[in-house]
Amino acid sequence: MERHLSESIFKNYWKRKTINVFFHILLIFGTILATTPLFSVFGYVVSKGIPAIDFDFFTQLPKPIGETGGGMANALVGTCTLILLASIIGIPWGISVGTYLSEYQAKSKLTQVIRFSADMLASIPSIIIGLFIYALIVIHMKRFSALAGGIALGILIIPTVARTTEELLKMVPMHIREAGLALGLPRWKVILWIVLSGSKSAIITGIMLSIARVAGETAPLLFTAFGNHFWQSGLDQPIASLPVQIYTYAISPYEDWHRQAWAGAFVLVMLVFTMNLLIRLIGLRWGRKN
Amino acid sequence: MNAILETRNLNAWFGNTQALQNISLDVDHNTITAIIGPSGCGKSTFIRCLNRLHEEVPDAKAQGQVIVEGKDIYAPKVDPVAIRRKIGMVFQKPNPFPSLTVFENVAIGLKLAGLKRGVALKEVVEKSLKLTALWDEVKDKLHTPGTSLSGGQQQRLCIARALAVEPAVLLMDEPTSALDPISTARIEELVTDLKKTVTIVIVTHNMQQAARISDKTAFFLLGELIEYDNTSRIFTAPKDKKTERYITGRFG
Numbered sequence: 001m002e003r004h005l006s007e008s009i010f011k012n013y014w015k016r017k018t019i020n021v022f023f024h025i026l027l028i029f030g031t032i033l034a035t036t037p038l039f040s041v042f043g044y045v046v047s048k049g050i051p052a053i054d055f056d057f058f059t060q061l062p063k064p065i066g067e068t069g070g071g072m073a074n075a076l077v078g079t080c081t082l083i084l085l086a087s088i089i090g091i092p093w094g095i096s097v098g099t100y101l102s103e104y105q106a107k108s109k110l111t112q113v114i115r116f117s118a119d120m121l122a123s124i125p126s127i128i129i130g131l132f133i134y135a136l137i138v139i140h141m142k143r144f145s146a147l148a149g150g151i152a153l154g155i156l157i158i159p160t161v162a163r164t165t166e167e168l169l170k171m172v173p174m175h176i177r178e179a180g181l182a183l184g185l186p187r188w189k190v191i192l193w194i195v196l197s198g199s200k201s202a203i204i205t206g207i208m209l210s211i212a213r214v215a216g217e218t219a220p221l222l223f224t225a226f227g228n229h230f231w232q233s234g235l236d237q238p239i240a241s242l243p244v245q246i247y248t249y250a251i252s253p254y255e256d257w258h259r260q261a262w263a264g265a266f267v268l269v270m271l272v273f274t275m276n277l278l279i280r281l282i283g284l285r286w287g288r289k290n
Numbered sequence: 291m292n293a294i295l296e297t298r299n300l301n302a303w304f305g306n307t308q309a310l311q312n313i314s315l316d317v318d319h320n321t322i323t324a325i326i327g328p329s330g331c332g333k334s335t336f337i338r339c340l341n342r343l344h345e346e347v348p349d350a351k352a353q354g355q356v357i358v359e360g361k362d363i364y365a366p367k368v369d370p371v372a373i374r375r376k377i378g379m380v381f382q383k384p385n386p387f388p389s390l391t392v393f394e395n396v397a398i399g400l401k402l403a404g405l406k407r408g409v410a411l412k413e414v415v416e417k418s419l420k421l422t423a424l425w426d427e428v429k430d431k432l433h434t435p436g437t438s439l440s441g442g443q444q445q446r447l448c449i450a451r452a453l454a455v456e457p458a459v460l461l462m463d464e465p466t467s468a469l470d471p472i473s474t475a476r477i478e479e480l481v482t483d484l485k486k487t488v489t490i491v492i493v494t495h496n497m498q499q500a501a502r503i504s505d506k507t508a509f510f511l512l513g514e515l516i517e518y519d520n521t522s523r524i525f526t527a528p529k530d531k532k533t534e535r536y537i538t539g540r541f542g
Contacts, residue, residue, distance in 0.1 A: 107348075172388070175381050175382075175383060175385050176385055176387065176388065178343060178346065178379075178381065179387070179448070179451075180387070181346060181371075181374060182341060182343060182378065182379035182381075182452070183374065183378070183398070183399040183402075183451070183452070183455055184372065184373075184374040184375025184376075184399065184403065185371070185374075185399065185403065186371050189402050193398070193402055194387050194390075194398070197389070197390075198387060198388035198389050198390070199389075200389070201389070
């Protein structure tokens with residue numbers, strides 16, 4: 001009887017071993033399949049971008065059609081301006097919503113509606129947000145502007161910032177809040193100086209990630225910021241941005257513009273890449289400290 | 291001796307479940323009162339009513355009188371925030387505030403209340419850390435995160451944090467249940483010393499602990515106060531059969 005059992009275990013052993021190896025290979029294959037697009041896009045952009053890039057790209061304005069040379073200096077500054085505007089609008093708004101969701105009546109009807117709306121807003125295609133700002137601001141101002149572009153991007157980061165903040169604040173244990181209250185501190189001070197301040201590194205990481213994501217947004221900028229070929233003269237004027245500039249140059253019929261579009265793509269990818277890398281490094285250091 | 295803290299017919303609920311039934315007891319100045327009883331008997335709820343923290347839980351409410359230094363803290367128009375400044379609390383799990391340093395953890399109560407700054411604040415922090423016998427251990431790492439200390443040190447840090455705002459009463463909710471025996475012994479020693487400065491009400495699961503450190507002991511069962519007397523009396527000649535059975539380990 002015992003001998004019989006050990007024999008069958010032995011037979012099963014090889015069967016299990018084979019199945020194990022098979023699925024192991026399947027998983028490795030799946031991982032390669034999933035990461036191939038990322039690495040091929042990255043590799044392609046780098047191989048096309050590095051030969052295309054030159055010093056002028058960072059310092060010169062675009063040249064008129066027909067002339068070669070020039071750069072995207074204005075678009076670089078423009079993207080930074082738009083990100084700054086989006087941050088000013090989206091970050092405080094998002095953090096406020098997230099804090100409300102986590103700290104005040106986490107289970108009431110109203111908070112459920114707000115939470116659902118934030119999730120809905122996050123899944124609305126960005127071009128619709130652009131269209132909305134076009135109808136709301138561009139038509140009324142009668143011109144495209146940096147402000148409209150910034151607001152569109154700002155709206156895009158609100159739901160991610162809000163939900164990240166909410167999730168992170170929920171991770172702060174209840175007894176931490178109670179310890180704050182037990183010190184005789186009013187609720188808002190406990191939330192601001194103990195709960196929010198205690199998770200600030202993680203919240204900053206979340207915010208940076210959502211900013212890195214909107215840095216490459218093109219669609220909502222097409223009919224809000226629009227783009228221009230000069231230095232920005234005011235926030236109520238159209239503004240150039242890397243993604244839109246890349247788009248315009250890439251669909252043009254000129255060889256030199258194609259080259260610059262690749263250079264632009266390379267710079268944009270590197271921008272997002274370094275931002276993500278930086279966030280990881282900060283996160284790693286922060287994780288070790290605690 | 292006159293009482294610093296008196297409860298009169300204190301009732302507490304979680305939703306529709308009554309957790310405390312007509313609790314009336316007096317706590318004297320500069321004494322240690324231990325609250326003992328099996329899990330779920332309302333010990334923690336009771337001391338959480340004493341600083342009005344109970345009502346912070348959704349659906350929880352309390353009714354009755356808690357008179358601290360002659361004033362009913364459940365009277366209308368009393369601000370719970372002001373009450374909590376006079377009645378400190380230490381929790382079951384050591385809970386230093388995340389990403390604050392040792393110094394900031396102790397200083398935060400006064401700092402956020404806008405009471406002290408600069409040199410005066412440093413003095414209070416040093417005094418509080420000395421009171422909890424933590425100063426010598428942490429004086430060189432005041433600016434490292436509070437969470438980097440050991441469990442026992444963290445709990446003493448939390449006691450220092452509560453003492454920094456100079457409360458009249460210190461509530462302790464099973465402060466040693468998450469600690470090893472050596473840290474527990476240090477906290478017990480500390481609590482006995484602190485009696486000189488502050489009145490202490492301590493919830494404990496550990497009957498030996500209650501017997502070792504407290505002057506008076508209250509035995510709770512199913513939300514009721516069964517017996518309240520001098521500790522020596524409770525542990526040698528309890529009046530109630532239920533108390534006797536509990537302290538001799540025959541139930542609970």
